[in-house]
Amino acid sequence: MYDLIVIGAGSGGVRCARMSAQKGAKVAIIEERFYGGTCVNVGCVPKKLFVYASHYGEDFHDAHRFGWSTQSTQFDWPTLVENKNAEIARLNGIYENLLKNAGVTIYNGRGRISSPNTVEVNGETLRAKNILIATGSYPFKPDFPGSEHALISDHMFYLDSLPTHAVVVGGGYIAVEFAGILAGLGVSTHLIYRGSSLLKRFDGDVRHHLAEELDRKGIKVHLSTSIESMEKLSEKEYRLKLNSGEELSTGLVLYATGRKPLTQDLGLDLAGVALGADGEILVNEDYQTNVPGIYAVGDVINRMQLTPVALAEGMYVANKLFGGDPVGVDYVRIPTAVFSQPSVATVGPTEEEARQQFPQLKVYRSAFRALKNTVSGNQERTMMKLLVDGATDKVIAAHMVGPDAAEIIQGIAIAIRAGATKKIFDTTIGIHPSSAEEYVTMREPVGD
Numbered sequence: 134m135y136d137l138i139v140i141g142a143g144s145g146g147v148r149c150a151r152m153s154a155q156k157g158a159k160v161a162i163i164e165e166r167f168y169g170g171t172c173v174n175v176g177c178v179p180k181k182l183f184v185y186a187s188h189y190g191e192d193f194h195d196a197h198r199f200g201w202s203t204q205s206t207q208f209d210w211p212t213l214v215e216n217k218n219a220e221i222a223r224l225n226g227i228y229e230n231l232l233k234n235a236g237v238t239i240y241n242g243r244g245r246i247s248s249p250n251t252v253e254v255n256g257e258t259l260r261a262k263n264i265l266i267a268t269g270s271y272p273f274k275p276d277f278p279g280s281e282h283a284l285i286s287d288h289m290f291y292l293d294s295l296p297t298h299a300v301v302v303g304g305g306y307i308a309v310e311f312a313g314i315l316a317g318l319g320v321s322t323h324l325i326y327r328g329s330s331l332l333k334r335f336d337g338d339v340r341h342h343l344a345e346e347l348d349r350k351g352i353k354v355h356l357s358t359s360i361e362s363m364e365k366l367s368e369k370e371y372r373l374k375l376n377s378g379e380e381l382s383t384g385l386v387l388y389a390t391g392r393k394p395l396t397q398d399l400g401l402d403l404a405g406v407a408l409g410a411d412g413e414i415l416v417n418e419d420y421q422t423n424v425p426g427i428y429a430v431g432d433v434i435n436r437m438q439l440t441p442v443a444l445a446e447g448m449y450v451a452n453k454l455f456g457g458d459p460v461g462v463d464y465v466r467i468p469t470a471v472f473s474q475p476s477v478a479t480v481g482p483t484e485e486e487a488r489q490q491f492p493q494l495k496v497y498r499s500a501f502r503a504l505k506n507t508v509s510g511n512q513e514r515t516m517m518k519l520l521v522d523g524a525t526d527k528v529i530a531a532h533m534v535g536p537d538a539a540e541i542i543q544g545i546a547i548a549i550r551a552g553a554t555k556k557i558f559d560t561t562i563g564i565h566p567s568s569a570e571e572y573v574t575m576r577e578p579v580g581d
């Protein structure tokens with residue numbers, strides 16, 4: 134009898150299994166694909182490596198005015214994929230060792246819940262006092278004529294070669310990130326989005342600023358547009374009909390249209406686990422489902438599909454079940470970044486949301502060309518923004534579009550969670566010269 138059986142060895146599952154075992158619990162984890170889940174294998178980590186790779190083109194160009202000659206640069210896609218694969222294999226091994234060293238028993242196979250206290254794997258029945266479902270999510274692709282030819286993000290990490298032309302569909306994280314990766318690697322890239330402004334849930338200034346920068350990078354953005362049909366003309370050529378009546382010829386179509394909770398074929402019906410309208414597992418504040426002893430964390434509960442959130446949720450469950458301080462996850466001020474080019478990072482409400490909650494809202498905004506670009510000649514501009522509640526002087530949000538936005542906003546997020554006021558920001562000494570110092574030197578609110 135196990136104290137805990139975890140189904141899914143992604144970010145949330147591994148964290149909970151490992152922490153629980155370290156607290157002395159008898160733990161098993163079941164994984165049918167790869168250790169580390171989406172983030173390590175077909176998500177955050179390889180995506181970020183691709184972002185680094187794609188930025189070199191611009192860097193080589195910018196280097197000229199700093200005195201460097203880079204006449205003959207060439208990019209080789211198979212080299213990147215091979216080196217990325219080697220790094221992912223290394224990380225898979227690290228995850229496996231973390232589990233083994235913590236004393237977690239590993240089962241490779243598909244886990245299916247057969248009753249509130251039993252899980253079947255590879256023909257074996259395992260008994261457990263508690264079960265954690267951490268199976269994550271999968272990329273969703275809508276059905277339309279020819280949709281079978283369209284790729285999802287998983288495929289992008291293992292392409293044999295890069296096309297000369299590509300179309301990315303969607304207006305969220307993955308679409309914007311992959312459009313930047315492809316364009317940076319020299320692929321002529323179209324981004325097709327059904328709505329009127331990319332990154333719908335982000336601050337208006339962020340969306341506006343990013344749109345200008347994507348245009349500058351040569352990404353052809355089609356707003357209020359969707360694909361009606363996709364026809365395969367040859368192995369590497371597809372014809373798209375758009376709702377605008379326009380036709381596009383392209384070598385690849387990537388659909389980045391959201392991710393759905395992965396709940397199929399897990400035996401959830403046998404155990405009587407309740408699902409929500411989007412197929413997500415419904416949980417209470419302790420991540421317990423409607424069935425006592427069965428818990429769920431991460432993408433499968435569809436609160437915030439972010440690795441650090443899954444980690445925090447997994448940690449909470451381990452602490453709750455096996456002793457420790459279960460610190461509740463603060464879903465309100467979750468810092469997040471989109472690794473577009475330039476990158477976006479944010480913490481706290483958008484200006485549009487904050488105006489509803491804070492009648493005395495003060496907005497501080499700065500847009501500038503970073504020092505490096507004055508010499509390089511690169512026209513890219515950075516945008517930084519702070520939202521302050523005028524009633525309390527507390528900084529409630531920070532938004533940024535620019536290089537290293539994630540690195541900068543992570544620190545600001547700590548200050549905001551700690552309740553820092555604008556006065557604290559203003560009396561903090563800047564680091565000069567840096568873009569980040571702008572956050573402690575914004576003196577006049579917009580419109581005052």
Ligand code: NDP
Pocket residue numbers: 275302303304305306307308310327328332333359389390391392437438439469470471472
């Ligand atoms: P998002 O939810 O970010 O974006 C989905 C996009 O697809 C939206 O623009 C949506 O449009 C559009 N869409 C949805 N359905 C359709 C449809 N039927 N036809 C056309 N367009 C459609 O999802 P992603 O797939 O980009 O990413 C999934 C999640 O993974 C993210 O939400 C994020 O939580 C996580 N992620 C995080 C990253 C990071 O931290 N850097 C990186 C990548 C992913 P509309 O806006 O109109 O609804």
